[in-house]
Amino acid sequence: MxxxxxxxxxxxxxxxxxxxSLMGILFTLPAPHFNSAxxxxxxxxxxxxxxxxxxxxxLYRIDVGTYPSSxxxxxxxxxxxxxxxxxxxxxxxxxxxxxxxxxxxxxLGQVK
Numbered sequence: 002m003x004x005x006x007x008x009x010x011x012x013x014x015x016x017x018x019x020x021x022s023l024m025g026i027l028f029t030l031p032a033p034h035f036n037s038a039x040x041x042x043x044x045x046x047x048x049x050x051x052x053x054x055x056x057x058x059x060l061y062r063i064d065v066g067t068y069p070s071s072x073x074x075x076x077x078x079x080x081x082x083x084x085x086x087x088x089x090x091x092x093x094x095x096x097x098x099x100x101x102x103x104x105x106x107x108x109l110g111q112v113k
Contacts, residue, residue: 043097050094050104051112057089058110068110072103 057075062068064084069075074082075089096102105113 046097050096053090053094054104054106054112055110058106060089061085061087062110068108069106072106 054072054075058068061075064086065082066084070079072090072093075087076093078085078087094104096104107113
């Protein structure tokens with residue numbers, strides 16, 4: 002088949018822009034669902050961390066007789082503490098919502 006004139010096969014700029022904008026819209030629609038799934042995972046990880054720390058605090062209380070004053074007491078023996086059979090945690094859990102914020106234990110062994 003012979004081409005007539007200066008005609009060239011291809012897409013126009015408008016067709017490309019239309020396709021790109023439709024692709025952008027289609028790819029941004031599921032984004033809120035991924036964010037809510039990520040928040041659910043962070044919530045579950047936080048709950049697991051709290052349960053792990055509180056369980057370790059209970060074991061600490063059984064061995065030592067009092068609750069630890071901080072999460073680091075579950076990893077390292079404090080001077081003057083007798084009956085310590087730790088470490089009660091392998092590593093200190095990281096807060097999934099804010100890694101700079103560490104977990105705190107109150108006087109009843111509950112995570113605040």
